Amino acid sequence: MSSLSDIPLSVLDLAPVSAGSDARAALRASVELARYTEQLGYHRYWLAEHHNMPGIASSATSVLIGQVAAATERIRVGSGGVMLPNHAPLVVAEQFGTLEAFFPGRIDLGLGRAPGTDQRTALALRGPAGLSADDFPQKLRELMDYFDPAVTGPVTAVTAQGYGPPIWLLGSSGFSARLAGALGLPFSFAHHFSAENTLPAVALYRDSFQPSKVLDEPYVMLGASVLCAETDERARYLAGPSALSFLSLRKGRPIPLPTPEEAAAYEYSPIEESFVADRFDSQIIGSPETVHKGLDKLLADTGANEIMITTMVHDEADRRRSYELVAGLRAAA
Numbered sequence: 352m353s354s355l356s357d358i359p360l361s362v363l364d365l366a367p368v369s370a371g372s373d374a375r376a377a378l379r380a381s382v383e384l385a386r387y388t389e390q391l392g393y394h395r396y397w398l399a400e401h402h403n404m405p406g407i408a409s410s411a412t413s414v415l416i417g418q419v420a421a422a423t424e425r426i427r428v429g430s431g432g433v434m435l436p437n438h439a440p441l442v443v444a445e446q447f448g449t450l451e452a453f454f455p456g457r458i459d460l461g462l463g464r465a466p467g468t469d470q471r472t473a474l475a476l477r478g479p480a481g482l483s484a485d486d487f488p489q490k491l492r493e494l495m496d497y498f499d500p501a502v503t504g505p506v507t508a509v510t511a512q513g514y515g516p517p518i519w520l521l522g523s524s525g526f527s528a529r530l531a532g533a534l535g536l537p538f539s540f541a542h543h544f545s546a547e548n549t550l551p552a553v554a555l556y557r558d559s560f561q562p563s564k565v566l567d568e569p570y571v572m573l574g575a576s577v578l579c580a581e582t583d584e585r586a587r588y589l590a591g592p593s594a595l596s597f598l599s600l601r602k603g604r605p606i607p608l609p610t611p612e613e614a615a616a617y618e619y620s621p622i623e624e625s626f627v628a629d630r631f632d633s634q635i636i637g638s639p640e641t642v643h644k645g646l647d648k649l650l651a652d653t654g655a656n657e658i659m660i661t662t663m664v665h666d667e668a669d670r671r672r673s674y675e676l677v678a679g680l681r682a683a684a
Contacts (some may be wrong), residue, residue, distance in 0.1 A: 353650040355643065356684035359394035360677065363431045363543075363574050363661040365401060366408035366415065369592075370607045370665070377408040378415065380667045385419045387671055389426040391678040396423070397431030397461060397659065402468035402476065406596050406607045413446040420454040429459025431539065431574070431659065432521040436464055437476045440490050441508055444497035448511030458516040461539060462491065464527065488530060494518075517565070519572075524548055528556040535563025542649070543576035543661055546633035553653050572657040575649060576634040578664065579676040583637040590636050591615055593663040594627045601626070610665050643680045 366381045368374055385396045398415050401407040409415055412430050420428040433443055443460075451458045464487040466473035497508040498515030520531035520538055523545035531538035538556045542549045553571055560569040576593075580586035591614030599606045609617075619627060635645035646658065662673045 353654050353656065354684065355646055355650065355681050358650070358655070359657045360392075360681055361395035361397065361427075361572070361657060361659040362388050362393050362674065363397050363399060363659045364409065365399045365661065365663065367663050368406050368408050368607045370609050370613065372607070374408040378418075381409070381415065382418055382422045384667070384671060384674070385423050385426065385428070388674050388678075389423045391675060392681075393426060393674070393678065394657070395427040395429060395459060395659065397429045397459065399431050400434050400437070400463075402437075402466075403472040404468070404600070404605045406605060413443075413450065416458070417450055417453070420450065420457060425457075427457050427459055428454070429516070429519075430461045432461030432463040432519070434465060435462050435487060435490050435494070437466065437473065440494035441497060441506065444494055444508040444511035447516055448498065448508060448514040451514040451516045452510060455514075459519060460516045461519040461521050462494075463521040465523070487526075491520075491530075522552060525552050525555050528552040529559045532556045532559025532569065533561055535561050535566050537566060537570040537572065539572040539574060539659065542573045543633065549573065549653060553655075570657075571653065571655045572659055573649065573653060573655045574659045574661060575646075576636075576663070577642060577646070577660045577673070577677060578634070578636045578662050579639055579642040579673045579680075580669070581638065581676075583641055586637045586641075587631075588615065589664045589666075589669050590631065590634070592665045594630055596663070597630055598623055598626060608663065608665050639676050639680055642677060643684070646677075646680070 364381050366377045368377045396419060398409045398412050400412045402410050412433055416428050447460045496502040497511045500512045518536055520527045520536050522528055523541040528538060540549055540552050557569045578586050578590050580589055588611055591611050592609045595614040595617055596606060596608050635642050662670050664670045
């Protein structure tokens with residue numbers, strides 16, 4: 352059984368934009384957080400692709416990955432993930448081949464099939480001809496072929512051939528779980544926003560797994576929303592902005608990450624209170640003792656090989672402190 356003492360801990364960053372701040376400050380904070388979490392011993396630092404969301408600045412994912420990799424020395428840096436239907440496979444291959452050439456052995460290419468945004472923005476990204484999530488397996492194969500020097504064709508991704516980073520499939524349902532298993536690729540599941548599907552998807556991935564030149568055995572990484580503070584009360588207070596921001600997104604009115612005071616003052620309707628309670632139930636929020644118990648339970652339930660932690664709080668000092676406390680739990684374990 353996996354335990355906190357013997358699995359890697361990693362970071363998923365959305366470059367949150369807080370109320371009263373801006374995208375420039377958020378991007379600079381992400382680079383500084385990457386440096387700090389590297390010092391704390393975290394294994395990977397992944398950046399998510401989202402668009403048209405006032406509270407998230409990680410939209411130009413490959414550009415941000417390059418900045419983070421240049422500012423760090425050892426930590427693996429990658430995408431959590433690139434939403435492949437938004438991009439031509441050739442472009443992704445050239446971008447990530449270039450990153451791998453600059454930072455050999457440190458780049459990960461995590462791929463998803465969701466738009467990472469609303470449908471209108473997805474259309475703006477993909478153009479009138481459109482790219483479809485239904486074509487994901489074919490686009491994935493095209494992308495993988497660009498990295499393979501043995502595959503020849505009319506188009507060559509010069510910066511990609513021979514510079515292929517490890518490819519991960521990301522998912523929040525069974526589709527990518529089954530595909531990752533069939534291809535023998537590592538699988539990262541978004542437990543932080545699809546907790547009800549975690550156990551079925553992980554089981555499906557393992558049941559579907561076929562050994563490949565990449566992996567002999569299944570490898571599962573779970574994305575988990577974790578917030579650790581000195582006390583349970585303090586952690587719940589700091590989690591308020593994330594809950595209110597997510598509620599606003601679900602209502603179709605995305606906002607920058609509010610302050611804890613703004614979140615505490617918001618008057619939730621009974622339906623909204625139920626929504627936020629469900630949201631909190633899928634997260635691990637609390638004191639070091641509470642977080643340790645939550646992570647242990649997640650590992651016991653899933654047997655995950657790695658946990659990737661995302662922490663959304665208004666103040667950057669609180670975010671750094673949370674990652675520091677969680678790193679201390681692993682050291683103590």
